[in-house]
Amino acid sequence: MLGLWGSKDHRQPWLELLHDGRVVGLDGCNRLFGQWAEAADVDFIALGGTRMFCEGVDDWLSRAATGKLQDDGSMAIFDLKEKELGILAKEGKNS
Template sequence: MILQDPAGLWGSKEQGQPWLELSADGKVAGSDGCNRITGTWSGSEELEFGALASTKMYCEGVDDWLSRAATAKLEEGNKMLVLDANGEELGTLAYGGSNS
């Protein structure tokens, strides 16, 4: 089953883990595991991210793939497939729960 409302936490806020939190008002906040990410989002099963901004700290051993997100697709099993501007797969985030 695919979630009807993508708002909520995707990924894990544990230290060094990538995550995005989609707010119902269209704002997105997150982290690639090191750098903070902010921006906007729209869509339902296919999401578009508007101009994500990211801090640029150097973090050894952290893959910054999430900061290159342009779009995402929600998939079975409550997974978000994150894609770059060319439609190339960057990674996946698991649904972590609704916003509180």
């Protein structure tokens, strides 16, 4: 379950699940941080972030509540209302 989803290329969204239960990432503009827990899916706990304004950046990843691993290794990201926000590829480019 540990690893990087998304791309650390300039202004691309990504999340990294760390061994100590922390999650760090970027929504394309702002840094994200919090905790994660493994259940049937990945639960993001107290996910917070910086609040800089970046024109033209879609900050969908900052609304992440859960992640669901897909058969191809990617992670679908959902908000609190279980609406799919986007998909992060496993250590690669976003789709």
